[in-house]
Amino acid sequence: MLSFDAEGRLLTWFSPPFAPGTLYKRALDSRLLGRRQHGGQRRRWQANEAEQERVFAALLGAAAQAQADLASPLLDRVLAWTPARLRAEQERFAAAYAPVSILPPDQYFAVVVQATRGCSWNRCTFCTFYRDRPFSVQTPSDFAAHLRAVADLLGEGARLRRSLFLADGNALMLSNGKLLPLIAQARAAFPGREVHGFLDVFTGSRKSVADWQELREAGVRRVYLGLETGHDPLLAWLDKPGSAAQATTLIHDLKAAGLNVAPIFMTGVGGQTYAAAHLADTRRLLERLPLGVGDLVYLSPFVPHGDYAARARDSGVLPLTPAEREAQAEALRGFLRAHKPGVQAARYDIEEFMY
Numbered sequence: 001m002l003s004f005d006a007e008g009r010l011l012t013w014f015s016p017p018f019a020p021g022t023l024y025k026r027a028l029d030s031r032l033l034g035r036r037q038h039g040g041q042r043r044r045w046q047a048n049e050a051e052q053e054r055v056f057a058a059l060l061g062a063a064a065q066a067q068a069d070l071a072s073p074l075l076d077r078v079l080a081w082t083p084a085r086l087r088a089e090q091e092r093f094a095a096a097y098a099p100v101s102i103l104p105p106d107q108y109f110a111v112v113v114q115a116t117r118g119c120s121w122n123r124c125t126f127c128t129f130y131r132d133r134p135f136s137v138q139t140p141s142d143f144a145a146h147l148r149a150v151a152d153l154l155g156e157g158a159r160l161r162r163s164l165f166l167a168d169g170n171a172l173m174l175s176n177g178k179l180l181p182l183i184a185q186a187r188a189a190f191p192g193r194e195v196h197g198f199l200d201v202f203t204g205s206r207k208s209v210a211d212w213q214e215l216r217e218a219g220v221r222r223v224y225l226g227l228e229t230g231h232d233p234l235l236a237w238l239d240k241p242g243s244a245a246q247a248t249t250l251i252h253d254l255k256a257a258g259l260n261v262a263p264i265f266m267t268g269v270g271g272q273t274y275a276a277a278h279l280a281d282t283r284r285l286l287e288r289l290p291l292g293v294g295d296l297v298y299l300s301p302f303v304p305h306g307d308y309a310a311r312a313r314d315s316g317v318l319p320l321t322p323a324e325r326e327a328q329a330e331a332l333r334g335f336l337r338a339h340k341p342g343v344q345a346a347r348y349d350i351e352e353f354m355y
């Protein structure tokens with residue numbers, strides 16, 4: 001089973017004849033991610049050049065064979081994407097974007113626009129998403145050029161992408177004076193789409209309910225917040241500013257402004273040392289949050305990155321086993337089912353990310 005965007009570029013290929021049971025997904029820069037169940041485990045990998053070449057060549061062969069039967073103008077679009085042309089998408093992507101480091105899973109098919117680059121904090125021990133770039137804000141003219149390059153890259157494929165995601169790390173932290181013109185530019189370039197974005201508690205707390213209402217009127221609908229844990233000592237140990245009390249106030253403000261929220265928690269973070277307090281305080285925080293229909297709680301299985309492993313070693317923090325981490329996630333899902341009816345809980349697996 002194959003899927004394509006409206007330009008005819010490969011999106012996914014499930015179970016090609018040479019790799020039964022494998023799912024290949026093509027990112028906009030033509031990286032190919034493979035996924036397969038193996039011995040009850042999910043295995044993921046990024047295809048190397050030879051594997052990428054093999055998939056793209058086989059794809060062209062399969063499309064040519066289907067075209068012999070179907071004579072479809074849609075397949076003509078697929079056939080126009082030779083392996084060399086598909087590979088060259090990497091350069092077009094690099095001309096349009098700084099690397100898109102991460103998105104919430106329900107936004108993989110957004111139109112991503114980078115109003116800012118990097119993260120204004122960039123120092124959480126576990127996070128390496130934006131270590132490759134300093135924080136910067138796009139000027140209106142640079143942003144206009146970026147939007148043109150994104151529109152050019154996506155082409156007709158933009159029709160599949162029904163929302164706008166304001167990147168990078170915490171773009172929504174910008175003052176409304178800077179943010180509103182950028183949102184207006186993005187919505188003019190990609191009309192009819194709701195706007196979503198990441199926010200951190202310590203930067204978001206600077207805005208008032210009136211500021212958030214202004215953003216809602218400008219098209220913002222859902223705010224994704226990396227809360228990570230409800231246990232303040234763990235947050236401090238991770239070098240992430242903010243607190244459960246600040247998160248509660250901020251989410252009350254966002255809800256009062258009519259916005260939906262998606263708080264993100266990391267299951268397994270802080271290992272054995274913090275497990276009991278992380279779970280108990282995260283439950284307590286969830287209990288206090290005014291979540292309802294339209295809100296989403298993400299539970300992200302923690303994967304150590306950056307300086308986390310060294311800090312854990314120095315502090316004698318032992319990791320949870322995968323089963324213990326799953327049990328923590330299940331405990332939080334169960335809590336949400338029992339106490340927050342209508343709130344969706346979903347897994348946020350950062351290793352599945354692609355754009």
Ligand code: SF4
Nearest residue numbers: 119122123124127169
């Ligand atoms: S977790 Fe969020 S605030 Fe911390 S460095 Fe990463 S992007 Fe920045």
